[in-house]
Amino acid sequence: MGDIMRDPFRLNTPLSDKDIEDLKSGDRVTISGILYTGRDAAHRRLYDLLKEGRDLPVDLRGQIIYYVGPTPARPGKVIGSAGPTTSYRMDVYAPLLIERGLKGMIGKGMRSEAVKEAMKRYKAVYFAATGGAGALLARHIKRAEVVAYEDLGPEAIRKLEVEDFPVIVINDVRGHDLYREGEKKYRKE
């Protein structure tokens, strides 16, 4: 596990294989650049397109998907509250997206073995942002625009421009898992 007292790593998108290999479970990271939002309904559509051999509405190679459905922006604001949703619901879709070049996912909560395996095999990483801290996290989002599936409302795919967006590496390419290791460290029999 990374040393949490160390200053966060700064990471810019898109991510290279080298960026991914350098990250370790437990590292605190701040991300600047582009994040694409996507949750349940958008994932189902992306997955179906890939299964049918069709192109995706956004090129996800080297990119990060942020599992979030933000609240609407008040007039004059970029976005509303925007914290992560629970990730396991995307587990059935994530391995195929990773195989096709997705490099990062931001969410909260445990991933399946299939997702962890895909991350190791195709070099991708899973980050957690603090769940329920949507007001705080929104401050790091500087621009937001819907780029696909506008009909899905809060579940539409948005392109977010972020600055120093704070996350923690949960699963790295070596197969470490901060949830498992953290829990084990503090468990009392």
Place this chain on the structure above:
Amino acid sequence: MREIDVRLITERVRELCIKANTELGDDVIEAFDRAMKKEESPLGLEILKELKENARIAKEEDVPICQDTGVAIVFIELGQDVHLVGGDMNEAIQEGVRQGYRDGYLRKSICHPFTRSNTGDNTPAIIHTEIVPGERIKILVAPKGGGSENMSRLQMLTPSDGVEGIKKFVVQSIKESGSNPCPPTIVGVGIGGNFEQSALLAKKSLLRPLGSKNPNPELDQLERDILEEINKLGIGPQGLGGRTTSPAVHILMMPCHIASLPLAVNIQCHAHRHKEVVI
């Protein structure tokens, strides 16, 4: 007999939806403070500080505490000496939710179970109405997020499972939920009644202020025992490891059938939101 126009209910529900989603209760903030004193994990402590800071920003900037502004659960205590005029009470509540979620820039999170098509206005709300003595109406709005609701469990235990069976099932439910329901979580437990009543008891138990004691000494002890076991699990804030998996276990209990021991565990994330008003 007192006449109350249902349009007043619409207005109050509208306000409560907005307030509940942007102002975290003092009891929750105090629970964060108590947890910070006990938390041994540096990362866990960092998370607790973030949650407190998040609540401050939400209130100051009028932005929702969490982007999951939930399904709107509305508890109504209707005095039996009230005569409602001006329309349908349930429709008045739904209209209040519609207006609150629109005017408060809250997320609309309700959809068709099969097509997943969004209803667009966060209705239908879940309404629980109870008739009580008196000529007042109490309205409580509790927005509930999907993440913690998904981790909730109900089990029809058998009488032989007893108190030990109850403890085991509650602790196991929290262990299996791990990082998913946004810990620190408040654990609502409903014991007895029947299938649906146990779930409602679990939900209602969450409404007791954090830090308060269960008035029933037997249940107070059971709450402490279960809480101790839960906080030994090591899950911690956001599941990253630590002492604070839950600040509290709340139990409501009622008698049940001689064949049954219904048990419901309703998990509440740290964004523990509810506001009420009396008309």
